[in-house]
Amino acid sequence: MKKTLAHFRTWFKFMILAILAAFFIVGAISFFYKPVYSVTLGDEIIGYSENKSALQEKINQYIEKGNGQNVAFVEIAELPEYQLCFSKKDIVTNDEEIFNKVIGQGTTYYKYYAITLNGEEKYYVATFEEAEKVISDLKEKNSSNKEQLGTIEKYEMELKDFTTVETCVASLYEKPVVKTTTTKKSSGGSSAGIYATGSNATTAKVNIGISFIRPTSGVLTSRYGRRWGRGHAGIDIGAAKGTAIKAAASGTVTYSQYGYNGGYGNYLIITHGNGVQTVYGHCNTLIAKTGQKVSQGQTIATVGNTGNSTGNHLHFEVRVNGVTQNPLNYVSY
Numbered sequence: 001m002k003k004t005l006a007h008f009r010t011w012f013k014f015m016i017l018a019i020l021a022a023f024f025i026v027g028a029i030s031f032f033y034k035p036v037y038s039v040t041l042g043d044e045i046i047g048y049s050e051n052k053s054a055l056q057e058k059i060n061q062y063i064e065k066g067n068g069q070n071v072a073f074v075e076i077a078e079l080p081e082y083q084l085c086f087s088k089k090d091i092v093t094n095d096e097e098i099f100n101k102v103i104g105q106g107t108t109y110y111k112y113y114a115i116t117l118n119g120e121e122k123y124y125v126a127t128f129e130e131a132e133k134v135i136s137d138l139k140e141k142n143s144s145n146k147e148q149l150g151t152i153e154k155y156e157m158e159l160k161d162f163t164t165v166e167t168c169v170a171s172l173y174e175k176p177v178v179k180t181t182t183t184k185k186s187s188g189g190s191s192a193g194i195y196a197t198g199s200n201a202t203t204a205k206v207n208i209g210i211s212f213i214r215p216t217s218g219v220l221t222s223r224y225g226r227r228w229g230r231g232h233a234g235i236d237i238g239a240a241k242g243t244a245i246k247a248a249a250s251g252t253v254t255y256s257q258y259g260y261n262g263g264y265g266n267y268l269i270i271t272h273g274n275g276v277q278t279v280y281g282h283c284n285t286l287i288a289k290t291g292q293k294v295s296q297g298q299t300i301a302t303v304g305n306t307g308n309s310t311g312n313h314l315h316f317e318v319r320v321n322g323v324t325q326n327p328l329n330y331v332s333y
Contacts (some may be wrong), residue, residue, distance in 0.1 A: 072111035197322035205329040220333035234317035265307020281315035
């Protein structure tokens with residue numbers, strides 16, 4: 001028992017001495033040194049910070065918001081790394097300098113909105129609300145180009161000059177045309193029957209009592225209405241040469257002709273009844289013949305680049321009693 005007590009006293013004295021020594025060492029270090037974080041960017045030490053959390057939070061906020069209007073985010077090429085160390089108390093921390101070096105390698109991306117007409121960017125506004133107001137105001141005014149208007153959300157490194165909502169509306173507005181326009185017929189016999197008697201300039205939907213399917217697969221490249229200063233009687237659907245063209249609805253092929261044909265090139269017209277016809281222009285080959293009855297979805301031709309055309313596509317028209325209608329009222333692309 002005495003030996004155990006003696007060992008305990010020896011161990012206790014040792015622990016007291018160890019604690020005092022540790023306390024003395026920590027005190028000495030604290031007197032001459034302080035804990036800081038060395039900050040490296042790549043392989044280079046760019047400074048020291050006492051509060052890495054606050055510094056990194058400031059960098060994160062800059063990445064998310066930048067320091068200007070319409071900033072979407074800032075892309076930083078490389079983020080700093082932190083290492084805890086003890087440095088002499090007279091060392092100077094430089095958080096602001098570190099921050100500036102980190103953001104100095106950043107690329108700023110701006111977010112704003114483009115107002116488009118027929119897919120072409122015309123004006124730029126700062127917010128989605130402004131873009132929506134431009135479109136809604138033009139629709140309220142029944143602008144004749146309202147169906148060709150759109151908006152695009154932009155993320156760019158360069159900030160565009162913004163236009164006010166009022167200026168956008170005033171510049172884009174086109175007075176609605178209610179009258180029916182007529183198209184002269186060609187004197188050439190080969191294109192007889194290709195021309196419409198007029199166009200629905202209001203683009204309002206006429207109930208035809210027929211359900212259409214897409215005449216071909218592809219991408220909508222041009223809409224119905226005003227284009228390049230004149231009327232466009234149908235829609236253009238871009239597709240590879242030889243892509244199948246199908247009857248949008250059942251009916252009788254009333255024209256199936258090869259040639260230039262007033263710019264339509266190789267074309268077909270299908271009569272569906274009740275004064276409704278569909279036109280398929282710029283075809284490569286014509287499969288269905290004049291007088292042939294076709295069913296909905298039946299292949300009648302293939303996509304081409306004939307007539308007055310700048311690339312492989314299908315020109316598709318919908319006519320009611322000889323007046324062209326907006327095909328997008330009956331098929332979706």
